[in-house]
Amino acid sequence: MSGTTVGTRGLVFNEPLIFEQGSPGREGYSLPASDVPEKKAERLIPKKLLRDEIPGFPEVSEVDVVRHFTRMSQWNYGIDLGFYPLGSCTMKYNPRMNEDMARLPGFARAHPYQPEALSQGALQLLWELEQYLAEICGMDRVSLQPSAGAHGELTGIMLIRAYHTSKGNPRKKILIPDSAHGTNPASSAVCGYQVIPVKSGAHGVVEPQAVAEVMDDEVAGIMLTNPNTLGIFEDYIVDIAKIVHGKGGQVYCDGANLNAFVGIARPGDMGIDVIQLNVHKTFSTPHGGGGPGAGPVAMKRHLAPFSPVPTVEKKGNQFTLNYDLPKSIGKVRSFYGSFGVLLRAYTYIRTLGPTGLRRAAEVAVINANYILTQLKGAYHLPYDRYCKHECVFDDALQVPDNVKTLDIAKRLMDYGFHPPTIYFPLIVHGALMIEPTETESKETIDQFIAAMQAIAREAKESGDLVRGAPHYPRVGRMDETKAARQPNLRWRPKPPGS
């Protein structure tokens, strides 16, 4: 493993569940002394509506809590520790400045129902962010409300449904390529649409002919990811949009991979009617172990009347919330969206500016193609062409030695790297989907390449080493079958005497 970053066991602590710690009466909080009459709860609320105590709730000190979470944090990998090439997840550096800005009391301690006149800073920020995102996407309006990418997809499909309904027929089907994220068919199904799969062509892109064959006037629209999950730009997008529009359908773009072409091309100029943006991908907001995200939806003018309420409008020098949209699909969540996340995206966009955003896309694409060309030969490349922000290999060269994608992924941990996305997209058997992003240096990427090459050699020479990986993390491969067959989803006290 010489010459590469090596994962180590380091000094890692065991840390039991909080429920197995502490002692009765131990406290970790301090509250101000009550200065109103100390009435018993039973005097204010009927006893039958009250509980006794919360059984099993922890009783620990502040020190216990700090140590508990600090120790557990050390069992995690994060971008702050190293390279995180998780394909389609755009794990770029999360700027700390954005965190500080989100914690300013004027933002963090603002109540959503406080008067508009006293919320002008927050509303101005939202209004300006909408302008920026509309310009980046080449769209007319942006709803900032959806809470995450899949929520944005759902909102987008609702817009399409409302648009068709206003024309008399919501239609029945949505076309989705076989390379799509699972959220695409799931979001369509939540809106009651039947999903019609479209096969990708031999070059890894959707071909106009395949769309034309299934496109009819019961198809509400198509959901395309661009660049797609193979990291390839859908170069027939303009023709496909024409075919879909020709039968009255709408073109939805899953914007999860927008990082590949910000400032270089715009979805709205390609015939796309609606797109969601994953700000926790393209716009650098931290993923936090699975959220919070935000999934703004950018749309063309003809869909704007159906936008969720409220929208943010500017009247003179004042910013207001507008609920007066008679054709709106309604509300998709409470209040106005994940404001704290959106403000981090705003800070990011203002930090990079137009030049920096374009540069980010270019470097992300250079980094991905560099990995593609350097690993070609060591790993099988099912679609041998330049990629955009991510490249997809598979395990075809390792399978003869009985080493599979999962083994390669787990072995990477021993080298100090987070594995790529694996077994996705589904159209590549044993896929390894690698997305480096622009925030990694050439040296880091070279270390990753060296580790991947070393693993390819190990697969031939010492397969058990790879199949037994990972060796360094605190725990080894988990019994996931047991977890699913005998679900244990919460701690319970041990029965007395056991």
Next chain:
Amino acid sequence: MRYIPNTDADCRQMLDAIGVRSVGDLFADIPGAVRLKRPLRIPPALSEADLAKHLRSLAAKNADADRYVSFLGAGCYNHFTPAIIGHLISRGEFLTAYTPYQPEISQGTLQAMYEYQTLICQLTGMEVSNASMYEGASATAEAILMAHRVTGRNEVVVARSVHPEYRQVTHTYARQIDLTFHEVGFTPAGTADLKQAKALLGDRTACLVVQNPNFFGVVEDLAELGEAAHAVGALLVVAVAEPVSLGLLKPPGECGADIVAGEGQALGVPMSFGGPYLGLFATQEKFMRQMPGRLVGATQDREGRTGYVLTLATREQHIRREKATSNICTSEALIALIATIYMETLGKNGLKEVALQNLRNAAYAKERLAKVRGCSLKFSGPTFSEFVLQVKRKPADVLRGLLRKQIIGGLDLSRFYPELKDCLLVCVTEQNSREEIEALAKAMGGGR
């Protein structure tokens, strides 16, 4: 650019290794006609110092709970949060990790989620909790969709005393698959009208949805509502918008709730002008496989060491695609971590004590304001930290008057309830001192 390490020289080396002349060659597959031939029209980059100044000036244009005395609640609560929360969630290992797809290097996130699921079960009295949804309103909508899946029925009975925005969002979701809604009004006590609910419930009802404490702050008798729902084979969905109340109130799980959905913001999460928040979602074991959202389970590794994994993924979109129980993917892991740290720090006694302080402060304010001329209590039922105050003058005028004294007096209910157009929803938490309550009463015309 400080976030992009590679210099032009680094890029040149890489382009040479790739075998192309320029970066443009890597974008040759984007049709020329759709390429952007000008710079994006957004403001030029700002330095860290200049941008911080700009954002501070925007923040300064907003009211905040430090500079104003606020009695606003209505689904977003101003609670004290221990300092350690901000520090612990800022650890890069939590903050900058993805969804824990690789359990060997995600045990920190996974064990924290397992603890979160346990705490939510203990708090709500339910048997299983997922690892988070987006926020209260969409979590409630997902609960209705789940009730529809479980029962195969298409009608929903919802109390009008459920948060208006939760009702609006459930309508948005349910409209997609043509569910029918019936609304249950409220009694002079401010509780859901049980008699009317019984009349609307029937063999086509998927669920009865109530909130507790309800939007007016009134504590419902969940047990009798649960019995009514179960009598016709419908599920009881309980929305909880103020989970701190569960430090004192009987948990929905002990009152017949089949699904608890709600908002976790009160558990230590900043108000942040409406988000990001935390969707709560818990149910009984028999419905576990119909649940939406991520679930963490305990298991063992090859050497028998205990560890945690994401499990029961066959419910989820990345496996089941259009047959999944929901389309949810990224949810609110870091916000759930905030709630976990909050609940563990407050603990058994702390959460009860905060709840009690909310109850007592609100009771004091209620008593005090009811004596102010021109003010009266709209509802007679028991309340937790919020109550509805009927006022003689127009609520908007009352609120405007209070603002002059740096007091945000509550929510003008005419915004959501035409029948309560002369009412304010007032919220009092442990953050509102007696002095502040006195100031409110005085400013509303009640001397002393």
